[in-house]
Amino acid sequence: MIRKVFFTLLLSLLLLIPNMVDAAGFRGGSSSRSSGSFSSHGSSYSGSSHGSSYSGSSTRRSSSSSSSTRSSGSKSSSFSGGSSTKSSTSKSSSFSGGSSTKSSSHSSGGTSTKSTTNSYQRSGSFSGRTSTVTGKVYSGNTTKGYYRGHPVSVHHYYHAGYSPFGWFGYYHGFTMGMFMGSMFHPWGATYYTGGHYTNYGPSPLAWIIDLIIVIVVIYLLYALVRRSKSGRTVYTRRF
Amino acid sequence: MKLKLNEQEVVDGICVFVANQRNCRPEDVDVKEIDAKDNGDIIAKASTHGGQTHKYDNDEILEGIFQFLEEYHSFNREVMYGNIGFTRTEGFFAEIFVNER
Numbered sequence: 001m002i003r004k005v006f007f008t009l010l011l012s013l014l015l016l017i018p019n020m021v022d023a024a025g026f027r028g029g030s031s032s033r034s035s036g037s038f039s040s041h042g043s044s045y046s047g048s049s050h051g052s053s054y055s056g057s058s059t060r061r062s063s064s065s066s067s068s069t070r071s072s073g074s075k076s077s078s079f080s081g082g083s084s085t086k087s088s089t090s091k092s093s094s095f096s097g098g099s100s101t102k103s104s105s106h107s108s109g110g111t112s113t114k115s116t117t118n119s120y121q122r123s124g125s126f127s128g129r130t131s132t133v134t135g136k137v138y139s140g141n142t143t144k145g146y147y148r149g150h151p152v153s154v155h156h157y158y159h160a161g162y163s164p165f166g167w168f169g170y171y172h173g174f175t176m177g178m179f180m181g182s183m184f185h186p187w188g189a190t191y192y193t194g195g196h197y198t199n200y201g202p203s204p205l206a207w208i209i210d211l212i213i214v215i216v217v218i219y220l221l222y223a224l225v226r227r228s229k230s231g232r233t234v235y236t237r238r239f
Numbered sequence: 240m241k242l243k244l245n246e247q248e249v250v251d252g253i254c255v256f257v258a259n260q261r262n263c264r265p266e267d268v269d270v271k272e273i274d275a276k277d278n279g280d281i282i283a284k285a286s287t288h289g290g291q292t293h294k295y296d297n298d299e300i301l302e303g304i305f306q307f308l309e310e311y312h313s314f315n316r317e318v319m320y321g322n323i324g325f326t327r328t329e330g331f332f333a334e335i336f337v338n339e340r
Contacts, residue, residue, distance in 0.1 A: 231278035235325060238272040239250070 185210075242321075244304065244333040249273075249323060252333070253283050253295060255310065256303025263287050275325035297323060304333050 142155045187206035191198050244252075250273075254265040271284045271292055283300055286292045295303075301323055308314040314337060321335035 230282075231276035231280055233274045234277045235275040235327070236272055237246070237274075237331065239270050 240337040241339065242308075242333075242335040242337065244335065245329075246331045248307070249300065249304065249331050249333050251311075252304030252307040253285055253300055254303070255307040256295065256299055257285050257287060257293075259303075259306055261287050273331055275331070279324075281323055281325060281331065301333070304335065308335065 142153050144151065144153050146152065185206065187203055187209075191200065250270050251265070253270050253273075254268040257263075257268040258265040267287050269286050269289070271286065274282045274284075276282065279297075281297055281300060283295045284292050285295060301321060304321070304323070305314075305316055305319050308319065309316045318338050318340070319335055320340075321333055323331065323333045325331050
């Protein structure tokens with residue numbers, strides 16, 4: 001029993017360590033960027049996670065209209081990235097994508113710097129191939145059969161490149177649950193600090209307390225089940 | 240042969256079981272209470288020398304009765320089987336079958 005518990009703990013730690021390493025690297029990246037060009041922008045989080053081209057556009061925009069950025073725009077949608085800059089003109093559509101944001105900024109008559117940047121970066125058109133298929137291409141096959149007396153042919157089209165079945169999806173679900181749990185956790189790693197989200201790194205203290213809480217909850221469930229299975233006392237003889 | 244043991248003999252069996260388990264005398268065992276559950280389980284609570292109270296279930300009580308019959312009445316442990324029960328009229332009892340297989 002104890003050996004099983006330790007094995008489970010070891011397994012969960014092995015699953016946690018890549019996340020820790022990832023988070024540590026991520027934190028370092030964001031801090032180094034915040035010391036750079038667009039530290040006043042408030043979107044260092046998204047900039048580090050998205051890419052270099054994205055951050056380039058946001059720096060240019062911040063130089064063109066830095067005052068409007070700070071005043072009202074970046075509050076609601078700083079996590080979504082650079083588009084939050086223009087939310088002084090189009091607040092609701094900042095997250096929805098490049099095309100709508102761009103059109104609204106055009107109608108508002110933004111500066112020329114802004115429009116050229118957007119037409120290049122956020123045009124909404126297909127910018128190129130984002131993924132490549134390697135190996136054998138699955139072309140599909142057609143199955144002929146009968147359904148309620150009618151001859152039917154069902155074509156099994158090519159699949160998405162990964163198997164819809166298997167165990168790896170559970171790994172993704174687990175890691176996503178860990179990440180989202182850390183966000184929703186009251187002592188989690190990611191905080192909303194009025195304008196942007198800050199990652200202070202996962203807290204080991206919170207892990208330990210979480211572990212204690214989990215053990216207590218499991219014990220309570222165990223006690224509840226044991227109590228319900230043991231039956232109700234109908235008679236007690238005391239000596 | 241069928242033996243029907245009353246409540247006092249069931250308590251004796253519990254005392255013998257606890258004494259053998261804890262290496263003490265049966266007289267030092269204090270049976271605090273016996274509970275009858277609605278699913279047929281019988282739980283005894285006993286302590287030694289006023290120490291911590293422990294719970295003993297059906298199998299342990301029955302094993303104590305077997306040990307009691309073996310050690311104090313010279314029955315052969317290998318040829319005994321039985322069960323313990325509770326009724327409101329009789330209280331706690333045990334039915335032990337000897338050489339009935």
